[in-house]
Amino acid sequence: MRFFNFHKHQSSDFGIYNLSLGEEIPDFMFSAGIHPKDILEDFKAQFSWLMTVATHKNCVAIGECGLDALISFSDELQKKVFQQQISLANDLQKPIIIHCVRKFQELPNFKKNASVPMVIHGFNKRETIGNKLLAEGFYLSFGKSLLQNVDLQEFFKKVPINKLFLETDASEIEINEIYQKASELKNISSEKLNLQIEENLEEIGILI
Numbered sequence: 001m002r003f004f005n006f007h008k009h010q011s012s013d014f015g016i017y018n019l020s021l022g023e024e025i026p027d028f029m030f031s032a033g034i035h036p037k038d039i040l041e042d043f044k045a046q047f048s049w050l051m052t053v054a055t056h057k058n059c060v061a062i063g064e065c066g067l068d069a070l071i072s073f074s075d076e077l078q079k080k081v082f083q084q085q086i087s088l089a090n091d092l093q094k095p096i097i098i099h100c101v102r103k104f105q106e107l108p109n110f111k112k113n114a115s116v117p118m119v120i121h122g123f124n125k126r127e128t129i130g131n132k133l134l135a136e137g138f139y140l141s142f143g144k145s146l147l148q149n150v151d152l153q154e155f156f157k158k159v160p161i162n163k164l165f166l167e168t169d170a171s172e173i174e175i176n177e178i179y180q181k182a183s184e185l186k187n188i189s190s191e192k193l194n195l196q197i198e199e200n201l202e203e204i205g206i207l208i
Ligand SMILES: [Zn+2]
Pocket: 007, 009, 018, 064, 169, 170
């Protein structure tokens, strides 16, 4: 069985490959966006690359994009570039994969402007933050922290099964390992979990 990897930087497994800025369009499923760490003061060229690749049929989502408090780069510019990517996603009707570091309280304001689903990738924060985001209608994608972080595991047990995804991100861990842990925590088989995640993908408009 092939387990669906919602966000990955390696082109090997089955799932959504995160295209690097400026990279050529691959012949498999990918997402494309401008990560806050990559934003240039003059981001016009970056945005025109994004507009080109984003219309391709293999591009199933916009992102990762978002807000990162640990990047000293201008807050205003981060917000502006994030907002423009939301508008692009709205135009193309493709879901958004969000990268967010210590800016969770700002996300609901952006969500108001989105007419497409938003998924927060690599979620590993406290239950209170997670519950707020779920109540706001965000989906959450979990990665390697699920293998070790006990508080996160407890929260994961309570996350509605139709609101989650699983991913490796840039880690070396195998996606099967994350499914294994997640299915243990949810007390279902990993095959069932994979089927559920396929349904969740359909729910956000991604057909595999
Ligand atoms: Zn990533």
